[in-house]
Structure formats: C-alpha cells, structure tokens
Amino acid sequence: MDVMTMLYFLISFMIVAAVIAVEARDLLSAVLSVSAAGAGLSIVFLLLGAPDLAITQVVVEVLCLVILIRAVVTRKDVTVELRSNTFAVAAGLIFCALLCVVCLSAFSGLVPFGAPRMTMSNPYLLESFARTGAANAVMGVLLDFRAYDTLGEATVIFASIIGAYVLLRHVGRKPETGH
Amino acid sequence: MRGMTPIVKTVTSLVSAFILLYGIYIVLYGHLTPGGGFAGGVILACCFILLVLAFGRVFVGDVISERSPYVWDCVGALAFLAVALLGYYGGTFFHNVLAQPGNYRLLSGGTILPCNIAIGIKVAACLFGVFVVLSVFRARRHGPSEG
Numbered sequence: 001m002d003v004m005t006m007l008y009f010l011i012s013f014m015i016v017a018a019v020i021a022v023e024a025r026d027l028l029s030a031v032l033s034v035s036a037a038g039a040g041l042s043i044v045f046l047l048l049g050a051p052d053l054a055i056t057q058v059v060v061e062v063l064c065l066v067i068l069i070r071a072v073v074t075r076k077d078v079t080v081e082l083r084s085n086t087f088a089v090a091a092g093l094i095f096c097a098l099l100c101v102v103c104l105s106a107f108s109g110l111v112p113f114g115a116p117r118m119t120m121s122n123p124y125l126l127e128s129f130a131r132t133g134a135a136n137a138v139m140g141v142l143l144d145f146r147a148y149d150t151l152g153e154a155t156v157i158f159a160s161i162i163g164a165y166v167l168l169r170h171v172g173r174k175p176e177t178g179h
Numbered sequence: 180m181r182g183m184t185p186i187v188k189t190v191t192s193l194v195s196a197f198i199l200l201y202g203i204y205i206v207l208y209g210h211l212t213p214g215g216g217f218a219g220g221v222i223l224a225c226c227f228i229l230l231v232l233a234f235g236r237v238f239v240g241d242v243i244s245e246r247s248p249y250v251w252d253c254v255g256a257l258a259f260l261a262v263a264l265l266g267y268y269g270g271t272f273f274h275n276v277l278a279q280p281g282n283y284r285l286l287s288g289g290t291i292l293p294c295n296i297a298i299g300i301k302v303a304a305c306l307f308g309v310f311v312v313l314s315v316f317r318a319r320r321h322g323p324s325e326g
Binding site for chain 1: 193205210211212213214215217218221222224225228249252256259260262263270272273275278279280281282283286288290291294297298301302305306308309310312314320
C-alpha cells in the first residue's frame with residue numbers, strides 16, 4: 001500500500017472518529033474517540049516523515065487521555081436528550097456542502113501535495129548542522145534560528161498553566177456548601 | 180487515595196525508572212535524534228502521573244509536595260530566559276555562544292542542550308501540576324474517599 005492510500009485511509013478514520021466524538025451519548029466514548037483521532041494524526045505525521053511531531057503528538061495524546069478520564073469524566077455526569085432540530089441539521093448540511101465547494105476551488109490553486117515551494121526555509125535546512133551543530137534540523141530551527149518564537153510559546157504555556165492553577169487552587173477559596 | 184491493586188503497584192515500580200530514563204534521554208539528545216524538550220517533558224510528566232495513579236496521592240505526597248510543581252515550573256521558565264540572556268555574551272539575544280558544529284557529541288549543539296533541559300523541566304512540572312490540581316479539586320468536590 002503506498003503512502004497516499006494510507007493517508008486517505010487514516011484521514012477518513014480520523015473524520016469518523018471526530019464525528020463519533022461529537023455525536024456520542026456517553027462522555028467516556030467521546031473522550032476515547034478524540035484519542036483515536038489523535039493517534040491517527042500521529043501515524044499521519046510519521047508517514048509524512050515528521051518523527052518529532054509524531055512523538056510529541058502521541059505523548060500529548062496519552063497525557064490528555066489520562067487527564068480527561070481521571071480528572072474530568074465522573075460517574076455522576078448525566079446525558080440529556082435533545083430533540084433534533086430539522087432547520088439546524090439542514091443549515092449545517094447546506095453550509096458543509098458550500099464549504100466543500102469553496103475548498104475544492106481553493107485547493108486547485110495550491111502547489112501539489114509533497115512539493116512545497118521552499119524559498120525561505122531552504123537556507124535553514126542547508127546550514128542548520130554547519131552553524132548550530134544540531135544534527136536534528138528541527139531542533140536547530142526551533143532553538144537556534146527561531147528560538148525567540150520558542151520563548152514566546154513557552155511564555156504562552158506558562159501563562160495558561162498559571163491561569164489553570166489560579167482557577168483550580170484551594171487556597172483562599174470559600175468552603176463549598178451543599179453536597 | 181490508597182492507590183491501585185498490588186499488580187499495578189509492582190509493574191509500576193518495575194517500569195517507572197525506565198520511563199523516567201527514556202524521558203531524560205529524549206530531553207538530552209533532542210538535538211541529535213527526534214524528540215526534544217517538550218516531548219521529553221511530557222514523558223516525564225506521564226511517569227509522575229503513573230506513580231500518582233498507582234500508589235495514591237498520599238504516598239507520592241511524601242516525595243513531591245503539592246507546591247513543588249509550581250516552583251519547578253518557574254525554575255524552568257527562568258532558566259530558559261537565562262539561556263536567552265546568555266546570548267548577549269556573544270552579542271545578540273539568543274546567540275549560540277557555545278556551538279561546536281561538526282561533531283555528533285552531546286555538547287555539539289551549544290545552547291540548544293540547556294534550552295532543551297529548561298523546557299523539559301518546565302513542561303514536566305506544569306503538566307504534572309495541572310494533574311495534581313485537577314485531582315485535588317476533584318477529591319475535594321466528591322469527598323475524601325476518591326482521588
């Protein structure tokens with residue numbers, strides 16, 4: 001099986017998993033479907049020759065699965081039945097079809113898949129090992145040529161995690177009543 | 180709170196050291212092989228979470244306090260900033276003052292290695308901290324029998 005067939009198979013698997021994740025009645029099934037979509041994405045990265053991204057994707061996916069199941073999903077969650085709205089479904093389908101048509105006309109103008117016009121990144125790839133000594137060119141770009149961007153990303157993670165600490169702290173929180 | 184069955188505890192105690200070693204390897208050799216500070220840090224956080232899940236929060240609480248993730252998070256962020264400021268020694272922000280291109284050694288990447296270590300510490304601490312905070316919150320919401 002060549003790479004493109006595998007890619008189409010994996011992408012359709014991911015779409016099915018995402019639809020199941022949105023539509024599933026049970027919260028646990030939805031979480032597992034999200035993880036299945038993420039695992040498919042990591043295999044896609046591996047097939048396209050991006051092992052750094054594949055490793056990061058698979059470990060983050062495992063961590064997300066553990067945190068979601070352990071700390072979010074509880075047995076006390078109840079599912080509420082919603083009546084299906086005909087107008088909403090019809091509007092959604094119409095907009096999906098419209099998006100497909102627009103995307104098809106837009107994608108026909110792109111460069112062919114797997115052959116990007118690399119004018120800016122070619123010097124990075126050619127000079128990465130000679131100038132930084134990093135045999136892994138991804139790290140050479142991330143932490144040397146574009147290290148300022150990485151500092152910004154680290155700051156974003158830092159700020160979001162500090163926000164999570166503040167929202168979930170128990171110092172200074174009023175004791176809950178009820179339960 | 181008390182942890183899981185003896186089977187899970189035994190397997191965890193056998194495996195966790197190797198997971199920790201693999202995470203450290205991914206962090207240290209990020210500039211030579213695929214991986215890097217972020218992926219290695221997430222593996223380290225997964226190892227800590229495995230220990231908490233298998234042995235219970237009380238057992239792990241003797242080794243790692245609830246405050247220490249915040250502290251190590253800040254230490255990692257400041258260390259990354261310190262490496263960035265070290266670049267002024269060579270002229271500009273983030274200048275790679277230690278680079279020795281040409282050999283495939285651990286130190287050949289120059290400042291990439293300290294950057295990876297700082298990011299690894301930061302990511303491991305902050306993701307583990309999120310898990311600790313969420314499980315503490317859940318234990319307080321549902322009573323002390325769980326967690």
